[in-house]
Amino acid sequence: MPRRLPTLLLFILSLSGCAFVTPRFPQNVQTSFVREDMRKLTTSSLVLYYPADLRPTALRIAARVEDCVERLRTLTKSPRKRDRALVYLTSADFNNAYVMPDYSSIPQQMVLPSHMSLELFNLLGFGPAELGEVGCHESVHYVQMQQTDGLWWLVNTLTGGLFQPNTFTESWFLEGLATFYEGRLGRSWGRPHSPVWQGFFEAASQARGGDFHPGYLSPEHREMDPFGGNYLVGSEFISWLANKYGEDKLWQLVESQGESVFSPLAVTLRFKGVYGRTIGALFDEFSQELAQHQKRRERPSTQQVLAPEVGYFTRLAASPADGAIATLEVGREQAVRLVLRERDGSVRFSRHLAQFLPGRRWIATSPTVMSGLSFTADGGSLFLLASDLDRVGSYLARVWQVDARTGEVVKTWEDIEGMGGGVTPDGKAYVYVHVSQDTANLYRLDLATNARTPLTRFEGRQSLGPASVSPDGRIVFPRMTDNGWNLALLEPDGTVRALTDDTHFNYAPRWLDAQRVVFVREHEGRWQAHVLDVTGGEPTRITDAPHLVMDVAPLGGSDVVFLNRDAFDFSLDRAPITPVAASEALAQDPSPTPAPPEALPPALAPFLGHELNILSDEPYSPMEHFFYPELHAPFAYALPETNDADDTEIVGYGGVALAGQDRLGFHQYALLVQIDSKLRDPSVSFSYGNALPAPWYVQLNVARTVVAGRRDLQASLFMSREFWTTPVSFGVLALRRDWYATSRRPGVRSSLLGPEASVSYFAGESTSYGGTQRGLGLSLAGGLYPVTFDEASAPFGDVRATVDLFVPGLPLLKRDNLQLTAIGRYLPSAPEGLLQVGGIQLGNPLLQLRQGPEDSRDVPLRFQPGTSFSEYLRGYEDFALSARSVVIANARYRYRLILDYGWSTFFWLGPSFFLSQVELEAFGSWARTDLRANHRAAGGAVFLHTTFGQSVGLSLFYQYARRFDDGLGDLHLVGFSL
16 A cells, blocks of 8 residues: 655645546536637736627726736735736626636636626625626736745646645635725725625624634634625625735735645644734634724614514515515525515515426525515515526526415516516516616516516616616616715606715615605615605615614605614614604714725725727637647656555656646547556546537546556546536446456456436525425436447346435424435346445445444456446445345434534644534435345434535544344444545
């Protein structure tokens, strides 16, 4: 067996062999690139690939992104000139943006959509057209990861790129830094300037008394749903570091990490080298200062609670007729539901929204993808816009009409592009925000004819928010201006008039009466409800909520109802429509406003526009960069190994890994050649991927592998894609294995060739603390093998079907579930006993104790072509059964004990460590092989789920199983799984 190698050498070797083929972009993005006329724009700092139809949008986004990249590069001290940023713009309604680090076969790249269509981004300080600002967030990632110097710069230069050390600063630093800067690169937009963002953090901080532990920096800490502790707490921690120690130290840390040799290890000690303190000590100081400066705020006496907990993210509307209140809620122990309450807060109905059967009308149900909740004037119907996924995975919305008496979705209108708005009081039309490229406009959907009519005709970069329609046809709506979100009024004659023009984040207006609107507006850093007369005058504040008011709505003519942020959730509150009394306002302690810095560095200077220096703008060449390998990594090493005579010998290994692709991922290839000093023949593998049939992806793999005692020839050709969220694949598998003759046996050849196909469907609803509460999973897979094993073997088939059913567990418990599974597997005409049932380990065993006979299954070499036919059977991890068919039924009850606690480092040298939960399980399994023999087991297990470095999950487990058949006794397993 090989002896231990130094960690660095093992790491280098694992990367050097990592030549692989995988889709370069998500399915919907790749499909857009294949179907559109793509162009390549080169500027001083960017290379941008974009659809030709989006050129004006592309130029606007490129100008802002380049400005941010150049501003950020002024903050770094490295004299090394960095490559141009590689940026992709897609027309797919993606509602996401990301930077892929340079890793082995895939280069560093930034992917941006041309617009956003979820209102969630409006709440966070952006807008559907502000992709340049989103690009600024991604630019921070890009510039940070480019800071690679020292040894790894040399290695990446020689090999084409293996990895970038700054990826190991963990998600909280990566996302915290990017979120911190997204609002400081010349514009005061984005999350740091969003009252929603600040309200979520302030409410959480007050609930904790400022006493956060480093586990709150983890994306897995569920009290930070839905935004994630890595973003929310991470950005606040980064802001504190910048304010207390200066921004220069942030970039000193980035540069120190970029030069480090042992990059995954000792990150906290690099913090100590820069700040004089470890991450844990710095975070403790951050928490202490939060506690010291905590100004506790309480609800004023005029603010009444109608429902104390309505979820960690919620949307709201109120009926003008009877005061009914509709909320879309999701909680840590409650799946998404639509709740309608009476005016006094009592529940009229509560309805789950998830659908489970194939052919379901919708997939997504989260409140984060919902907008535009509004009632008709008679209160009979609730309308909303729900964003959902189309068949290639892009977002496409539909308008719902919900019966306000029963909660039934009585009708939907499909193929809406954009976000919600409001139903007209007469119920004949729905006004929504239509988003195309980077331009938003108001549209009117005629509910009887399905006709869509534009109401505004804005051009160029324009962001709007959901509108509200008055009985006389006037429409009030939010519009992004140079000062941020402000209110505007669309008159019946089509003219648009500004109602506000300031920097107070004016948003979410709803008509209070014929002349007044109620809306949310920033006051002392918090969103509060305000009233504005549209004929003129200043806004009047009517609430003084502790942290955050969202979705304020009139409740008759005397009150408003709204979502109030309270600790880690929302409450449903009511307040009178009266100006906040001066004495009551003074009773609350306002948060201090930090003074602006005396001198701004270039990165923070006001944004005055940016002129692109376009070097070229040309059609995309489909084979661009294809013949230049992205990865070209030779490797050589030697290992001590023990031979059959227990003697140690030095074995040499060497080879080369090559991988390449064109810039749009249409064609990809990977080649790996390895030689072994003990063997004469090299091992060779080659893979090719083709995305031109997108959304289908075609992959060809061929390999010739030589190891001691045998030679394998393998080939496969498969096509795969997802329909909505259902993966489908089909193709051909070919295997041949030659076992070399020895003194104990003659040579044996085994072969297998035939087509295979699979499809897998799942629909369910889950909670953060309880996991999947209701769900249905169906899968079907099969293969037909006309070429089998040897001349004595007949062609055979393989059919497998699975049904999974999830239901809630015991009454009153909300952190448990019950999973029932049925599996059927049949290999018609296969050799007797080819199918293995059981004998498959649960994770990686550290200790295994059992009573009973030894596993006697022995498959002849002629039936081992390089793949196996097997089924896992719980409780039979140590014992394999042979069969041609099997029916398996499993039941598993699981209860979760939530821990959500973490540390900034694992014994100072390791990455962060997070304890997620303890899971207690009880299970029973039953299998019937070949319709004649039963195999039963029951038992329990306990799992401890942890995460290292905010990315690598490690679970420790103990399982006990009692077996009732096959002469087997009790089984005890202790192990771990990744």
